[in-house]
Amino acid sequence: MNKVCPFSPSVLETRNYSVDPSSSCSRGISRRREAREWVVPLGKMETVYVQGVWLTEALQKRVMDYERFWLFVTHMSDPKAAFLLCFPMAHCFSRRTGIAVLWVAAVSEWLNLLFKWVLFGERPFWWIGESGLFMKNPPQIQQFPYTCETGPGDPSGHSMVTSAVWWVLTSTLASFLYSYTRSTLLTFVPYLLYLTVLVGVGISRVFILAHFPHQVITGTLTGIVIGVVLNRRVPQWRPLSFFVYVSMGLLLGALLFYTLLQHCGVNLSWSIALAKKWCSNPKWIRLDTTPFSSLARDCGAILGLGLSQYWKPGGWNLPRAPRALCLALSAMALYHFNRILLPTSPPLLFYCLFFIRYTLVPQIVIVFMPGLVHLLTDKKKKD
Structure with missing residues (x-):
């Protein structure tokens, strides 16, 4: 695997981001940092970032094997795994759990997008070079193919969506075990697994230089709260109009918020430029990691969830064996469906096709594959 450490002194650009108390604006502060100065005092955040860089260096040295x-x-733990993997698996065993997983995944990722636009979180792989603080003592760290994401870093989307979605799966499994065994001790096993998953995801995000440790912690805690709240009210029997309104509301709400911030002079594309500048391999920059890709996925999935319940309100009542077959067919279909390359130019065409792709995901899992299995098994019974 091609790994590069792009932070040698020869490629670093010197920048002075210190603030002179006697002046209103230091000469070395870039316009991007001026726009973010109202969020968190610069000196405090630089201290947090520097400690995060050295922690990442120590982590890579210890677990590089x-x-x-x-x-x-x-x-x-990529958010798309919640739509393409967790959702079909959950729906195979419980229709209500499957709908809850998709609902929680879409809403939590949408909220993560808004949080990132407001918090202006740096990512370590570009901040190390932009800060100019490591000229004399550059950290010995590496980038990886999953490092170069283009959105802001705070809070971690992987940690936030994973903790929200896996809370739904964990609480469902714990309730199932307790109903069959009445063992309180056994009920804690899923929660122990849940904690292990969250720690593993957090370590992996810090290890690949995609997030600072505090961003992982923020995303994890926020995701747990979202998972607990949203899992209590799942839109299982809502009409199609509800999902249309929610999908369009999330889309228009995010676009309106984006326009408002732009009108206030905040450049929300700052992170994309930095990701392209400091990523050690241009091929690692992917359009599906941009904020608008997440928005298209979330709105498309919610609309698709409404359409799937509209076409087949009660779902297909399948026995266990056919449901396992349905899961296998759904997994195969989604795997090949997701591998279809979408044109990246113009970007608007990509986002529209991305929206359509995730609108079809619930149709495949809830309507098409179960309907096909029902047709085959019913025909076999008649024969």
Whole structure:
């Protein structure tokens, strides 16, 4: 695997981001940092970032032998895994849980987008070079194919969506075990697994240089709260109009918020430029990691959830064996469906096709594959 450490002194650009107390604005502060100065005092955040960089260096030195494992963990905790993997698995065993997983994944990722636009979180792989604080003593750290995400870093989307979605799965499994065993001790096993998953995801995100430790902690805690709140009210029997309004509301709300911030002079594309500048391999920059890709996925999934319940309100009543077959077919279909390359130019066309892709995901899992399995098994019974 090609790994590069792009933070040698020869490629660093010198920048002085210190603030002179006697002046209103230091000469070295960039316009981007001026726009963010009202969020958190610069000196305090630089201290947090510097400590995070040295912690990442120590982490990479200790666990570099398990590089493939951590890359696998960060890949499986990508927000899209909640839509393409967790959702079909949950729906196979419980229709209500499947709908809850998709609902929580979409809403939590949408909220994560808004939080990132407001908090202006740096990512370590670009902040190290931009800060100019490591000229004399550059950290010995590496980038990976999953490092170069283009959105702001705070809070961590992987940690936030994973903690929200896995709370739904964990609480459901714990309730199931307790109903069958009446063992309180056994009920704690899913929560122990849940904690292990969250710690693993957090370590993987810090290890690959995609997030600072405090961003992972913020995302994890926020995701737990969202998962607990949203899992109590799942839109299982809502009409199609509800999902249309929610989908369009999330889309228009995010666009309106984006326009408002732009009108106030905040450049929300600052992170994309920095990601392209400091990523050691241009091929690692992907359009599906941009904030608007997340927005298209969330709105499309919610609309698709409404359409799937509109076409088949009660779902298909399948026995256990056909449901397992349905899960296998859904997984295969989603795997190949997600591998279809979408044109990246113009970007608007990509986002529209991305929206359509995730609108079809609930149709495949809830309507198409179960309907096909029902047709095959029903025909076999008649024969």
